[in-house]
Amino acid sequence: MIMMRRLLLALSLLCLPWITMVHAQTAAPDYDEWNKVVIRATEAIETGRASDAAMDVLRGQLEIWRDTFADASTDYSISTQTLRAQLETLGPEPESGEPEAIALQRAELKLKLSEASTPTVRAELAQSAAAELIAGVDKLRRDRHTEALMERGPLPVNPLYWGDALSTLTKSMNHVVSEVRVAWVYVRHREDFGNNIPRAVLFLLIGVVLISRGRAWTRMLEDRVRQFRTPGIRGFIIFTLSLGTVFLPLLGVYAFTESIYATNLAGLRGDQILSILPLASFLLLMSAWIGNRIFPVNEDDQQILFLPAGKRMEGRADSSLIGLAMAVNVLMTEIARFDSWSPEARSVLFFPIIVFSSFLMLRLSSLLLSHLRAINTEEGKKVYYSRAVFVSARLFQFGAIAAIVLGALGFSSAAEQLVFPAIATVQLLAFLLLLHQTLTGVVLKLMGEGLEARDKSLWPVAIAFVLVMLAIPAILLIWGVRSQEVADLYRQIGSGLRVGDVKISPREILLFFFIFGVGYALTRLLQSTMKNTVLPKTKLDVGGQNAVVSGIGYVGVFVAALLAINNTGIDLGSIALVASALSVGIGFGLQTIVSNFVSGIILLVERPIAEGDWIEVGGQMGYVRDISVRSTRIETFDRTDVIVPNSDLVAGTVTNYTRGNTVGRVIVPVGVAYGTDPRKVEAILLKVAKAHPMVLGIPSPYVVFQGFGASSLDFEIRAILRDVNWVLSVRSEMNYEIARLFAEEGIEIPFPQQDLWLRNPESLQPAARVEPVNLDQEIALDQQRQTASQPPKATPDNDGEGGVER
Template sequence: MTRLLTAVLAAFLLIVTAFGVLAQDGAEPEAERPPAYVVRDDGSPDYAAWDRVADRAEQAIEQDRVSDKVLDDLRQELTDWRNLFSDAQKENSLRIDTLKTQLSTLGPEPETPGSEPAVLTQRRSELTTKLNAARLPVQEAEEAHSRADVLIREIDALMRSRQTDQMLALGPSPINPALWPQAYNDLKTTLGLAVSEIRESWGSDAQRQDLRSDLPLTLLFLVIAILLLVRSRVWIMQLGDMARARRRGSARGVIGFIVSIGQVLAPMVGIFVLMVALNLAGVLGLRGQVIADVLPWFGFSLFSSLWIGTRLFATEGGGTPLIDMPRAALRTEARVNVALLGMLLGFWPILTDLSAQEGYSAGTFSVLAFPAILATGYLLMRVGRTLNNHIKLHAEGDSRTFRERAVLLMGRACALVGIVTPVLAAIGYTTLATSLLFPMVLTMGMISVLALVHVFLISLYGTVRKIDETEADQALLPVLMTSVLVLLSLPILALIWGVRPTELSELWATFQQGFQLGEARVTPRTFMVFALIFGIGYVATRVMQSALRSSILPKTRLDKGGQNAIAVGVGYLGIFLAAVIAITTAGIDLSSIAIIAGALSVGIGFGLQTIVSNFVSGIILLIERPISEGDWIEVGGQMGYVRDISVRATRIETFDRTDVILPNSDLVSGVVTNFTRGNSIGRVIIPVGVAYGSDTRRIEAILHEIAENHPMVTVDPPPSVVFQGFGADSLNFEIRAILSDVNFMLSVKSEINHEIAHRFAEEGIEIPFAQRDIWLRNPEALTGAAPAKPAEAKDTEVAPRPEAATPAASTEMLTSEDMDDASGEDGDD
């Protein structure tokens, strides 16, 4: 295998050398086209010559008799004049700006004549005269530019109208049998003339002598061309398998994609070598040269379609193809369909160029083109069916992603075009059919290439970041890069679908001119300058914020909230200054739209008053800092720690680990309880109940001792124990203690309660609990038996036990068998 690759590289070097030796210099570089406009000796436009050109263009548009070639040349001439006028509009701009500044320093002209000094009036008159004289060439250029622009637009409209009429023209039907004999005779004549040309070339003594002298080199090129055309794709595939076998993860996809491009490049080199060999042999006649000129496009279309089909439907290196089919036979069928589409796409220019060379009639061309249209439509329909089956097999209707829906839409479009275009061609709309069919094939090819490049970018991103392809597929950067490629491909798609290059250049010129914003014109250059300056200012602001947060502010005595307020304020100030400097540097004057901006601000203020209120409240919070990050606050029934303060809202993390977003206006206008503002010291209150009959002084001493022994309770002020009073079921006490860190309130309560339970158990102090006994004097009523009811008996009686207390309640239901025991227990109590 190594010897084989070495031989291929050697052959490639030989080909390059041969191209350098045999390439003829007869095709000299085309001289740059001189401009079509005329200028005076001082460099200003010759408006007399321009008037003649404009009158000629108006006559050509009105008569509508000139050819498209003449209109193209005339349009190019008008474009040159328009560019000249565009440059002329910039003349005297510095002089005009200077005179305007001088006039502005004199102030507005008084409404009452003679109310200002005569010197100022005379000076204003002189400056106005000079300003009008400086503006005169600019105004002439503006008027001529406007006229040229209108004429160009009229020519574009006329050519679009002609293009539409030609596309919708009804021609002869290819299924008309009367046209077949003429088409057969025309094709037979062309083939006969081509054979005659080859025979004449071989019959010439001079040609045979040249062939003998160049025979070794010609045979060498023929052998190399055949090898590259027949075997190069197999060699590249084997090379790709070897390269992928040495890689792991995303790198396999990167290496595989790069190596696979050789499946197109190597055969294309073979085609160019074949053309060199044919030129050396001298066997190409006039018609053979027509075919040879289109041969590179035919080869590129064929081998590109083979590459696309392999990358889309085949499995290389054990990976999953982009469009996975359930059976190998279906994958093979899909690759064959794509390859045949590419072959027919490459064959179509050969047919059209040969038809133009031979001067075929419309009937002959429609008959010869119909089989190609029919076959292309059939293959395109099969490709569309393949895409539809793939989506239906791998995605349900409701769970389909945007990519899958787009593929399904493309499949349906291919099927529709594949069915409609042969029908149109059969009716006689051959031009319309070809204008839909082959652009659709090219569009599908470009979309396929973009999809494959997107997969390559995902693999490349995964290789650079050292992550797997599944994670790289979810990244944003590959999607953005593919989106840029899609935008760059839009002009190519426009050319594919029949948009003229002059229309694209006109669109680009309009884009370069920008749009008017007040008295300033915003162009792509202006926007790039603004974006560059603003980007630099934004990055500098973020760097300064990072330095403040990490290096400068932590060394000050400011708390965390103050540090955050300064960093956020610097960020807003930096972004504002960056925007102002960028606007000023770009030369955008917003003073002329100040009134409009003021009117809009009133409407926006009413519509966004809540957002503005929250924004202003956020600034107040950052300046006054009533709350800071890390504070424990309670507002509007929500309690938690402040985690982030922005200009619109504040984020609070509650104790159950949920985030609550509070508008800043609620924090400024509402009641806010801050448990840790300034310091973390706070008070805890722990209620305690003991049974009646307990020694209250002893209880107070025990509770005081427990509170003092806890490490979180402060010594100054010391804890206190309060005898609150006599409750319904217990003697109520409270421990009131100041904690050094109120954030540990719940844990302190739990620890103190544990200690109280332990000490009360040691001291024999009873903690009461609520208990209730329910007495049923007639339980037989529940069973349906006849009641033995004394006259003085009552239905029910509820007797509370004396020792019932607060913490819990107990209820007992006693039947008649348990009444005696219950009465005895009650009596004992």
């Protein structure tokens, strides 16, 4: 023990100079300068008088200081961790005392640790202060943005403002023209004017050609690619080439702006317009491209929306007009900012753009709803993106109506911040849908699955998840979140979320899945090697081989998960504590599951049954097809699956007909009529049994005279079969042969007969049939009988005619 302490002391002495060197090389932040920044930032936040641009500059400085303090605290923490590790190496201080050298070393390490911890704590406090100041700047900017949205300006429908608004727009245009005239007067007298003309003309020609012919060139290439036979790759190439309708004209716009810059005719206002012109052109071109892809011209192109040709043409036109409205809005916003338009002019001039864009949004929403009605009325046209189409249609409708109402009431800023982000969001969703279908086709083709497997494969889900994750920053930016806040959000996500002593970050999550994936892949590789190469060469039966392969799989997955958790910095001790706490709940609430799990392990180890065995358990008979840790799957003879819990197989009674070998016995009962020679029957039955090829000769089959039945003499054939799985077929074939030989020998197979004696058969004679009585007929008959029984009345002439004889 003393030698060990001396060795640790020597190692500590060797490490002390290195620790001192680390402290010397770590440059401490300038806290005096930081205090000045804190005072300036606090004053700016409290007063709120600084402009947005100044606040952005201040936020950038605070971010630099925050990162500086974070790096400093990390450097210091490494030093303190080293010192703590050496103190832990020395072990706890004994109560009875320790050698003087070790005590001195312990005291020196404690002093060093105290000195190293002070800069760390100071850097962490400064980092926290910087984070709070950044949050204050962000809150101030959000409050200003909210106030701007809620601020009500002049009513654009008031005719009193229309004349001033029109004159403001005219003045802005005249200013641009005046700048060009003044610049022309000045530029044409410069010496380098002639030298710049060829450059300007060249850029102008390039711009005109790209703007006028770029789309036609792209469509020509698309028509050639359509002849390819591979659907997935063809779709990807067409999708990529179709972007040329956006970027070729956009390059032409850049060339056009460069040609104007080469002439030096652009003044201050012209420079602002030219700087924003590529963005406006991109909005117009991209909107038209999305319209052409969502509402294609050709019927053969992939249909995103199921609409007739007329409605598709309407959709393309509306989409292009929306792009035009967005481009005009961007240009007018820049002009209004540069010329400082009055609130009245802004409200009046931007309201028609809002109304026009809202009208187009309503038209497009009606087309989207027409698509939904089409797929709902026709079977087989259900598509996975129907929910996205429905959300887009409702977003268009809500945004359009709300924007018109807000704009008319004077909330111009709120109307602009509602209508154009809504348009941009729907366009982004449309682009993601197009990109998703294209990438899905490529991936499915590369994986050899084909486009028909789109609805059954998981690749479309994975691609959609990745695209949505990538689109989240764009959606945040569209709806007004500043780029600094988005970057800060992702920085926080990248640095990780601390839960107790565990830090969860994307890096840790990726590391976990990587290690677990590698471990799982190695486990599967080992299972495949053992199953196909090693185990077939051993004396283990098939059931034992399957048990070994399953055991390797369970152990491999457990070890892979353990290594992945350990390498991501998660304390296994904490997991052990949680597991021990959950053990009580598992003991009561999950008792059945744990019992089945343990029973599954027992089945894999002891192997009383194996896959392929013919067993009977709980009244169910069939073949064992799969043994898992919780249950066993049995396939019955009528091809139905019965799931039996493993605990029933371990604790209950199981009959295994094929365990170890397939030899089994068949019993064929036979009955003959009384009066038949039993020995003759015995000989015939033995002949049938011995003649069957499935019956073993040793032990030889025999016939049992079971007894005297109610209607027959009962015999049984008992024979051992080579494969008991054929017992039904063997019994059937023996019965056929017995029936044939009995017919030849005249042996009768009896059936139950009974004699019936009747004690009083006369009582079973049917009674006389009683006819139903008709009351009217009975009365008429009685009257007839009474009339016939009376004598005739006397007449004067005694002739019965009632006349008088003359």
